[in-house]
Amino acid sequence: MRLSHFETLKPLCPRCLRRGAESPLSLASVWKEQGGVVLEGVLHCPEAACRSEYPVVDGIPLLVADLRDFCTRNQLSLLGRADLGPELEGLLGDCLGPGSAQDSRNQVLSTYAFDHWGDLDPAPAPGGSPGAVRELLGRLLDLAGSLPAGPVLDAGCAAGRTSFDLADRVHGNGGALVLGADLNLDLLRLAQSALLGGRAAYPLRRAGIVFERREFAVAPPHSDQVDFWCLDAAEPPFAAGTFGLAASLNLVDCVASPHGHLAGLERVLAPGGRALLCTPYDWSGGVTAPENWLGGHSQRGEWRGDPAAVLRSLLAGGGHPAALAGLRLAAEAEARWRVRLHDRSSVVYAVHLVVAERA
Ligand SMILES: C[S@@+](CC[C@H](N)C(=O)[O-])C[C@H]1O[C@@H](n2cnc3c(N)ncnc32)[C@H](O)[C@@H]1O
Incomplete structure (x- = not known):
């Protein structure tokens, strides 16, 4: 996730958006970064009633409202091996x-x-x-x-x-x-x-x-x-x-x-x-x-x-x-x-x- 894109596009919390509320996400932690690109980290919803977390995986923020369901259906892509010959x-x-x-x-x-x-x-x-x-x-x-x-x-x-x-x-x-x-x-x-x-x-x-x-x-x-x-x-x-x-x-x-x-x-x-x-x-x-x-x-x-x-x-x-x-x-x-x-x-x-x- 490029910081330039995050700062310009100001993504909203997808869960809050479902109930009609606009809560801009904050970048809570960066665990791996390279030249202005967050490779691993987490975005937070600052809304007290929500506090949802959205991971950044391999440089890709996962901004979906039902994250548990998404991760469950994408286990192979998230955690499967990519190093086999x-x-x-x-x-x-x-x-x-x-x-x-x-x-x-x-x-x-x-x-x-x-x-x-x-x-x-x-x-x-x-x-x-x-x-x-x-x-x-x-x-x-x-x-x-x-x-x-x-x-x-x-x-x-x-x-x-x-x-x-x-x-x-x-x-x-x-x-x-x-x-x-x-x-x-x-x-x-x-x-x-x-x-x-x-x-x-x-x-x-x-x-x-x-x-x-x-x-x-x-x-x-x-x-x-x-x-x-x-x-x-x-x-x-x-x-x-x-x-x-x-x-x-x-x-x-x-x-x-x-x-x-x-x-x-x-x-x-x-x-x-x-x-x-x-x-x-x-x-x-x-x-x-x-x-x-x-x-x-x-x-x-x-x-x-x-x-x-x-x-x-x-x-x-x-x-x-x-x-x-x-x-x-x-x-x-x-x-x-x-x-x-x-x-x-x-x-x-x-x-x-x-x-x-x-x-
Ligand atoms: C038929 S493909 C077309 C891909 C590309 N635009 C093209 O024409 O080559 C549809 C694409 O939309 C994605 N997709 C399906 N539902 C989506 C959704 N709700 N939000 C975002 N992407 C979605 C699929 O993963 C797939 O990559």
């Missing part, structure tokens, strides 16, 4: 078999690390070309036109490359700080390792449960402007109006409450700020309860179950009863997003790109 890791992967927690973690890492960083791999991998999400971000930035000043939030940043792209894009625009935020610790660690260690290391899925470890140097531009935190993009723990720009790339259909996520962006954007949204509306009942989907059901209703129509209706003037009065549709487009699964398999989504302006 690739051969032994592969052998243990064979023993665990497909569908194991390790297999699932590796698949997620493989997919997003490849797309975000694979263009810098000196030994390009088979199975398509990386950079799909970066192209989507480029299109959204072009659609958005001139960019507002102020810090930038990259919600659901995954392996972090888009956060560096955003830093590059806003560099001439006052050099705003960029915060990459996600709930996946494995991906955040990868992003932090690119940031602080100048290396990208990840398992690339070749076939079945065969993963090949890739490791190479990276030097993303303006990395002193970028940081990565673990937080819920549906409850961003910041004061209203903190950010000038917020990207939500392929995230809307990955959160429990898409409306809550959009409302969170509305709250933390400053007047005149922009939200850059991109989504394939690939709903899954296990992640988002169907009643929270935007479309994808109720084909007899006003929007005929069309997710894009529901999103439009939720933006100011769109006519939805739960419309977000503070977000106005500024521009939209359609695009393709290709996601690599393994050497011989990819999924191609048709994604909806939307630029919304904070009224």
Whole structure:
């Protein structure tokens, strides 16, 4: 956690925020620090009735409201070993078999690390070309036109490359700080390792449960402007109006409450700020309860179950009863997003790109 980001963004206690109270966190202890970056430490909520503690692990502050539940579900990522050689890791992967927690973690890492960083791999991998999400971000930035000043939030940043792209894009625009935020610790660690260690290391899925470890140097531009935190993009723990720009790339259909996520962006954007949204509306009942989907059901209703129509209706003037009065549709487009699964398999989504302006 960069001290510059902590001091500028002034994160709030996520637990207090749930009950509508804004309590800025304090940095209580630093156990390991390097050049203005807290690697291990703890943040405290000063509110007498709360006093919650939030750890900083490997440079990543864990700013989630229900920390016990989060840690319980992420024990492997928090406390598991990261020092095994690739051969032994592969052998243990064979023993665990497909569908194991390790297999699932590796698949997620493989997919997003490849797309975000694979263009810098000196030994390009088979199975398509990386950079799909970066192209989507480029299109959204072009659609958005001139960019507002102020810090930038990259919600659901995954392996972090888009956060560096955003830093590059806003560099001439006052050099705003960029915060990459996600709930996946494995991906955040990868992003932090690119940031602080100048290396990208990840398992690339070749076939079945065969993963090949890739490791190479990276030097993303303006990395002193970028940081990565673990937080819920549906409850961003910041004061209203903190950010000038917020990207939500392929995230809307990955959160429990898409409306809550959009409302969170509305709250933390400053007047005149922009939200850059991109989504394939690939709903899954296990992640988002169907009643929270935007479309994808109720084909007899006003929007005929069309997710894009529901999103439009939720933006100011769109006519939805739960419309977000503070977000106005500024521009939209359609695009393709290709996601690599393994050497011989990819999924191609048709994604909806939307630029919304904070009224
Ligand atoms: C489909 S991936 C897209 C990643 C990246 N933006 C891209 O397009 O390559 C969704 C990402 O959102 C993260 N995510 C899911 N729910 C989240 C939440 N509530 N808050 C923050 N991140 C979340 C996931 O861990 C994952 O990295």
